[in-house]
Amino acid sequence: MNIQWNAEDYKSGFSFVPQYGEDVMELIPWRPGLKILDVGCGNGTLTSRLKERGAEVCGIDASPQMLEIARRDYPDIPFYQKDASSFAMEEPYDIVFSNAVFHWIDDQDGLLSSIAGVLKPGGTLVCEFGGFGCCESIHHALEEAFQARGLSYPRTFYFPTIGQYAPLLERHGLRPDHAILFDRKTRLTGEDGMTDWINMFNRSPFADMDEDTAAAIKAEAVQALRPVLWEDGIWYADYVRIRIRAVRTEQGQEV
Numbered sequence: 336m337n338i339q340w341n342a343e344d345y346k347s348g349f350s351f352v353p354q355y356g357e358d359v360m361e362l363i364p365w366r367p368g369l370k371i372l373d374v375g376c377g378n379g380t381l382t383s384r385l386k387e388r389g390a391e392v393c394g395i396d397a398s399p400q401m402l403e404i405a406r407r408d409y410p411d412i413p414f415y416q417k418d419a420s421s422f423a424m425e426e427p428y429d430i431v432f433s434n435a436v437f438h439w440i441d442d443q444d445g446l447l448s449s450i451a452g453v454l455k456p457g458g459t460l461v462c463e464f465g466g467f468g469c470c471e472s473i474h475h476a477l478e479e480a481f482q483a484r485g486l487s488y489p490r491t492f493y494f495p496t497i498g499q500y501a502p503l504l505e506r507h508g509l510r511p512d513h514a515i516l517f518d519r520k521t522r523l524t525g526e527d528g529m530t531d532w533i534n535m536f537n538r539s540p541f542a543d544m545d546e547d548t549a550a551a552i553k554a555e556a557v558q559a560l561r562p563v564l565w566e567d568g569i570w571y572a573d574y575v576r577i578r579i580r581a582v583r584t585e586q587g588q589e590v
Contacts, residue, residue, distance in 0.1 A: 355519070355576075356381045356434030359463045360388070362513060362580045363430055372428040372453060374419055374462075375436030379405030382412055385432065395422060420445035427455045431462075438465035438492045447507040454583040460509055466516045466577030467496040472563050473533070473572065476556040477540065483555075484548070491539045497577060504581045513580040521574045528570035529557045 369390040373382040376394030378401050386392045395417040396402050405414045420442035431450045440446045481488035497514045504511050541549040564571050
């Protein structure tokens with residue numbers, strides 16, 4: 336999925352993304368001298384946290400806008416522009432870490448093949464991303480607003496169950512030893528938080544639409560969501576997350 340990020344707005348209005356990612360770091364089998372690759376590092380916030388824990392770190396991301404901020408804010412960390420579904424690194428890593436990224440990737444086999452290829456045998460993938468049912472209330476409200484106008488609403492995200500994702504990991508020589516799917520109601524910022532969330536994270540369905548129609552659809556969906564996701568003056572998104580740790584087997588791929 337090709338996304339053009341408003342990187343400054345992301346940093347100021349959606350800081351909950353890296354904040355939640357700090358919990359994912361606890362799944363890393365920490366020891367001195369770890370080499371960690373942050374896949375989909377975004378603006379580098381979590382890459383920096385990994386470095387603070389004593390790791391030798393590197394970040395990759397497809398977005399030049401995000402990487403510009405990462406390089407500006409963390410000049411002592413190497414960041415590279417790479418496609419997560421097809422990348423290689425010069426040296427192998429002990430850990431591949433990723434937060435809130437995999438659900439954006441169309442080519443999951445390419446993603447996991449690339450990850451397996453940069454992990455040392457016995458190395459570990461630690462990741463969290465959107466799981467089955469993530470933001471379903473939001474997508475359903477948008478889908479109904481599209482259909483009311485005779486339009487088809489594209490479901491562009493990949494939200495698997497554990498049962499769907501574990502075989503993909505195993506096919507690429509990544510043996511899961513921890514996997515959990517859980518609800519995480521997520522607070523949004525401000526009275527326009529839901530509209531801002533749609534504008535930031537769900538741009539693709541509106542890419543070829545005129546501004547007036549897009550605005551009307553968003554307004555209609557937000558109104559439909561108010562009884563469901565507006566609580567005591569606060570907007571929430573009905574996130575569901577899947578959190579995984581998987582070890583690269585000695586045999587590598589195709590186990």
